[in-house]
Amino acid sequence: MEEQIAKLTDECAAEISAAESESALYSVRVKYLGKSGKISELMKGMRDLSPEMRPVMGKIVNDARTKLESLFTEKGNALHEIELVTRLASEKIDITIDKPHPVGKLHPLNAVRKRLVDFFVSMGFDVMEGPEIETDYYNFEALNVPKDHPARDMQDTFFIGGNMLLRSQTSAAQIRYMEDHKPPLKMISPGRVFRNDDDATHSPVFNQLEGLVVDKGITMCDLKGILESFAKHFFGKDTKVRFRPSYFPFTEPSVEVDVSCAICHGEGCRICKGTGWIEILGAGIVNRKVLRTCNIDPDVYTGFAFGFGIDRIANIIHGIPHIKLLYENDVRFLKQF
């Protein structure tokens, strides 16, 4: 009987080894270890043995069983691995195909506007949006531009009638803000403005961002500090800021602000028209008359104001050649940013 077991074990081991699939292996298992398998059949012959031989033979049979079980497991794992690899290989797909699923995007102007707002908000600036249709008072008079003043020629304004017009500058919001808030104050006002000007480089609608700080002891140096920080944030950390004297009725002194050209780093290129500098905004110390108009004592408080075109900043950042592209809304354009 011992021999029979050894023979059966060898036979079974050979068949395990020869099995080529998991199902073939399962058949071998049934054949030897199943309920009426060969080993089980053999076990039935145990009752013919003498009582002292039974435990001995039992151990032999069990050892054989254990050995075969581990062979089955080993072979089973190996076959499973092979079949898995085969299946996975057969499931391979072409990964170079794309299924378009558009993710929408903000308009580049608004994306830039959001970045600008976040930047100033991080420094404690309040955000205010004024009306786009304004009165002459807020757009001009309170900003020290009386009726029929030549400074009005600086901006071609759309008029509606009565005292109303389409605001030509976000500076209008300054006055509204200072009527409602007293210093210390820091605010920005981003928004749409309108000028009766339509050619290759001008759009009758564009977006500005006005900034205003009023507090005790505010100076041109503070203005330069804020604008330098702004310029470095948006045009790169090596960006330099230059002030040039200018004139705006609502600031005194007034400056035009240039930043060093981010494209050529001051060498001179097409973007900066060879000067190495790009004009980006107008600014200055808030005119004492404007503070007085808003019931803020100019002998106690001083402030600075600045204003720039968001369109221009967006165009510089993204290298957009024409302002008109921004308002055309060709989807191929909108997808780019």
Next chain:
Amino acid sequence: MKLPVCWLKDFAAVGNATPQEIADALLSVGFEVEEIIYAGEDIQNVVVGKVISCKPHTNSDHLHICMVDVAKEILQVVCGAPNVKTGDVVPCALAGAKLPGGINIKAGELRGVMSYGMLCSGKELGVDDTVIEGAEVNGLLQLPKDTPLGTDIRKVLGLDEYILDVSVTANRPDCQSVVGLAREVAASLGVKFTPPTNKYKTVEYDGEYMPDVKIESDLCSRYTGRLIKDVKIEPSPEWMRKRLRLAGIRPINNIVDITNYVLTEIGQPLHSFDVRFINKGIVVRKAVKGEKITALDGKEYILDDDMLVIADSIKPVAIAGVMGGEFSGIMSDTASVFLEAARFDRRSIRITSRKLGLRSDSSARYEKGVDYTSVDEGRERALSLIYKLKAGKIVDVKADEGEERPKEKIIETSVSQICSIIGIDIPKQNVEKILRSLDIETESKVRSDKLTCTIPLYREDIEDFADLSEEVIRYYGYDNIKSTFLKSASCTEGGESAKDRKAGDIKNLLCGFGAYEMMTYSFIPEKACDMLRLEAGDERRKVIKLKNPLNEDTAVMRTQLTHSMLSTIALNLSRGNDEFRLFEFGRKYIPIAENELPDERMVLTLGFAGKNENFYEIKSAVNAVLAYFGVTYSVDYSKEPYLHPGVSADFTVNGKKIGSCGNIHPTVKDSYGINGNVFIAELDLEDLLDAEKNEIKYSAISRFPCVNRDLAFVVKEEFNIGDLTETIRQACGADLEQISLFDVYKGEQIEKGYQSVAFSLRFRSLEKTLGEKEINTLVNAATERVKAVYGAILR
């Protein structure tokens, strides 16, 4: 302002500074030079040559073969001019030359004879008799015989000059003149400034007619006049004509040229009247409404009673400061001139000029503001030029009406106050030096910070210390300003408004729907209302109109954003972009009352285009937006005239319609030229954005298993599936976690007029595992309810 460099040099000792250096100096003190113009830009490689021999061309009846001496060489040139002859000194364009009008000269054969250049006429060089005598003859421009051969023709024609086109800011009318800018250039470069000196002699007054002057309106603060007799009208000298031309002014005759010369140099407009046509004195008065005058431009103008005129005892002879009358101007036989130098109110001139649509160099200058002193300086300058040019005899009689010379403004300030807004300490000596270089006298005591500044009358823009700060830093240099970071400012609370934040959230949400944000103009054509088929009484037809629109397409402020959306969709489709989603967040402008600011309301539009789009796609986006605000709404078929009546919905929130979405009405599609599958939506979000948004509160998530059941009902087509769904939801109560439609079928197996509607239901309780029995009870409740309400039969 066109500033010829040669003219500037009369007053500012700029030495050999290049035009670029002068432009840089101006820029550094606040005067942008828009362009540096070279007067001879159009002409290159044209020199003075002498015709040393001239033979007829054997192969032509009018051409000549000339040998021309251009100093460096002798050239053979074929010439077709009728007046060419040996000994002529003429302009000779060399091979490679450029002439006005973009003409390039090359060496070439003319009827078999080589020509190495071209002899030029005045016309070919773009000049006329005012530039050089003989320029307008038919044929070659004959130059003086002693002109050095080989000289660049631009030197001979006075075109070897640079002109700076300076942009002068509105606060500096005093710099609308050569002298004013020369003062700034001199101060900027630190060189000497010499104001013009005026010398002339007068002849005794012997009783000839001299109009006396009366000012009857405070729009004229000063009026002075002088009498010039024995006037001889002739062309002004070459140097004066040249300068006027460089400044962009056409020379006319000596008297007119002198007034223009002074306007450019001093910045004072002058006017000369022929005394013959001034009847019994001059009155400066307001016009009578309806009064007429024919101006020098030959046109008749009807005046208003807010306009100022210069009149004699009978009629207006000039529109004050704007233009003279046609019949009182200088003529070729004018013998006596009344020369006016006056100061008119700048607002009045501006209003008059705008109302009449009549601008002149004079009105442009007056609009910017003329100061007290320039009246005298301008007049004296003109008189000295009349004397110098021997244009007439200055009679020793004066008219001088109006205000006395005002006192100079005194500003009491201190160096520390001047520096306080600049933020850096500038030494007192620098401050004083800068102010003095600008003609601002300063007085101060040793070891005192205080400054007493006397402001010259022409600096009307300087009102207080802040203006002095600007003068100081302008010259001290903005580069000296150090950056500080709000070192004395208080901390402030900033941030976006809740409204902006909500708008931002909505935009992000729509980006998630694959929609791109667009931005369009706020003004649209008035015909948009018709294109959208809005009814006659539609509120959206009440638009705010622009008084001065760019064109018809941008004439009215929008009362809806759908027009902009449809136009943008049409543009994209026409460019072959056929599948896209767009959204716009913008304002509409709803008039409230006359002379009251309108209601500006935030509106959202959506546009979905492409073959895979349908009503439910856009509705789901609208749902998502409304869900963001946490509001409940109801829908009904839309009444919007621009939408398809059967494939569109109006959305009502709190009893108020806030918008619609749907397919576009076919007629509207045609109007916009839209050809494709397009769905749009417009929502007025103003109220929702304004409303306080409650914070979202957690609702419990069940930990028990769910049971899914599918149910299909056969129901009449006329019933809405939305209502059916709601009924099932109500019948099942809180344990119905989710119900979703998965199939609607009409066809063979279903009776006509009926549809099969299949739902997936998911049941789950917050308290326990639901058993079979409980699920069946709920399903039965739902089945019986829809049977009772809609007659729906479970399939």
